[in-house]
Amino acid sequence: MFIQHQKHLFDIPKDVTYLNIAAQSPSSKLVTDAGIKGILQKSQPHTIAGADYFEPVNELRKLFAKVIDCNDHERIATAASVSYGLANVANNITLQQGDEVLVIEEQFPSNIYVWKTLADRYNAIIRTVKTPKSRKNRGNQWNNDILDAISDKTAVVAMGNIHWSNGTLFDLKAIRKKSKEHNALLIIDGSQSIGAVPFSVKELQPDAVVCAGYKWLFGPYGCAYSYFGPYFDNGTPIEENWGNRLDSDKFAGLTKYQSEYKPLANRYAVGESGNFIYVKMQTEALKQVLLWSPNDIQKYCKDISSDAVTKLQELGCHIAESEQRTHHLFGIELPDGLDQKALKRILQEQNIFVSFRGNYIRVSCHLFNTREDFNNLVDCIESLMKNQCHDIHRV
Numbered sequence: 001m002f003i004q005h006q007k008h009l010f011d012i013p014k015d016v017t018y019l020n021i022a023a024q025s026p027s028s029k030l031v032t033d034a035g036i037k038g039i040l041q042k043s044q045p046h047t048i049a050g051a052d053y054f055e056p057v058n059e060l061r062k063l064f065a066k067v068i069d070c071n072d073h074e075r076i077a078t079a080a081s082v083s084y085g086l087a088n089v090a091n092n093i094t095l096q097q098g099d100e101v102l103v104i105e106e107q108f109p110s111n112i113y114v115w116k117t118l119a120d121r122y123n124a125i126i127r128t129v130k131t132p133k134s135r136k137n138r139g140n141q142w143n144n145d146i147l148d149a150i151s152d153k154t155a156v157v158a159m160g161n162i163h164w165s166n167g168t169l170f171d172l173k174a175i176r177k178k179s180k181e182h183n184a185l186l187i188i189d190g191s192q193s194i195g196a197v198p199f200s201v202k203e204l205q206p207d208a209v210v211c212a213g214y215k216w217l218f219g220p221y222g223c224a225y226s227y228f229g230p231y232f233d234n235g236t237p238i239e240e241n242w243g244n245r246l247d248s249d250k251f252a253g254l255t256k257y258q259s260e261y262k263p264l265a266n267r268y269a270v271g272e273s274g275n276f277i278y279v280k281m282q283t284e285a286l287k288q289v290l291l292w293s294p295n296d297i298q299k300y301c302k303d304i305s306s307d308a309v310t311k312l313q314e315l316g317c318h319i320a321e322s323e324q325r326t327h328h329l330f331g332i333e334l335p336d337g338l339d340q341k342a343l344k345r346i347l348q349e350q351n352i353f354v355s356f357r358g359n360y361i362r363v364s365c366h367l368f369n370t371r372e373d374f375n376n377l378v379d380c381i382e383s384l385m386k387n388q389c390h391d392i393h394r395v
């Protein structure tokens with residue numbers, strides 16, 4: 001059965017058109033309630049048991065493992081941000097002079113700065129695969145260019161499975177194959193897709209995955225997840241938190257200092273990862289995410305946006321070919337000459353929320369959106385065009 005909208009789970013005001021989950025998801029009412037429970041628990045600290053520092057976060061890691069189709073939750077660590085997860089990843093990579101770290105043009109900065117620092121340390125090179133000039137079949141061309149750019153010089157491929165500002169789909173299966181052939185690590189930033197696009201660690205076998213928790217995974221701002229593959233099993237974490245050591249749940253013996261970490265990814269968990277407020281919210285959020293299927297989310301988002309896409313294309317906007325981009329997030333390039341400042345003003349007046357990223361208006365939607373939201377956006381762009389046209393004719 002085709003999935004229905006899920007507006008009732010959220011609390012978005014009726015007069016707001018929220019097409020901006022790629023920036024920040026709304027909490028569902030259940031996630032809000034879970035957060036409040038956490039806040040109230042802190043006012044009665046005697047109710048916090050020793051196990052509360054560890055067990056809920058283990059349950060959370062199991063949920064995220066399910067989300068990314070990974071068999072072993074011990075390979076998951078929670079983090080405070082994507083940059084935190086990537087800092088742990090980069091901290092354990094040694095490059096040779098002249099090695100290349102391959103990234104995509106206009107990638108999100110948290111997935112760039114870390115590589116620049118690493119490359120500088122080893123006299124290595126950041127190789128950026130540029131956006132193809134031609135708009136036609138840009139996604140396909142981009143994927144070909146990425147594959148062509150992977151060579152024996154490539155030490156790391158660090159990218160998302162979609163482009164964060166325009167939704168271009170990257171063929172990670174083919175990229176993984178080629179990167180393996182050249183012994184390059186594949187590090188994936190799934191922040192703009194995991195939860196809304198099918199994703200499988202079993203299938204892709206990446207070396208590491210990082211993912212923000214506050215977008216398509218509906219958690220609070222300040223949470224993220226990482227998956228660490230076998231390459232990182234004996235690595236060095238960027239911080240030395242007591243909780244990440246073996247037997248840390250035996251509080252009485254904490255000062256019998258322990259040289260061993262808990263297994264696999266546990267050494268990379270952010271300090272105080274048991275956070276009683278966040279973990280409760282994240283757990284509720286991931287339980288909900290797991291009830292939806294990413295394929296259904298794509299179908300739903302396509303269904304509510306496709307008329308708007310056609311209309312915007314007729315109005316002269318460019319939107320990539322449907323099969324080369326995602327439907328939960330895509331970019332609209334406005335026709336030349338359209339006054340972006342005026343558009344921003346009108347959108348604000350009409351309570352319509354999107355993101356302006358580079359050349360794109362980034363539109364992002366989920367099951368709390370409906371076709372009406374897209375109609376509102378199209379109406380605004382169309383009315384601005386008519387007014388501008390009118391003004392030009394009057395001059």
Ligand SMILES: Cc1ncc(COP(=O)(O)O)c(C=O)c1O
Binds near residue numbers: 108111
């Ligand atoms: C692709 C991508 N990665 C990561 C992030 C967030 O990074 P951080 O958690 O380091 O702030 C964002 C935020 O918009 C993003 O779009």
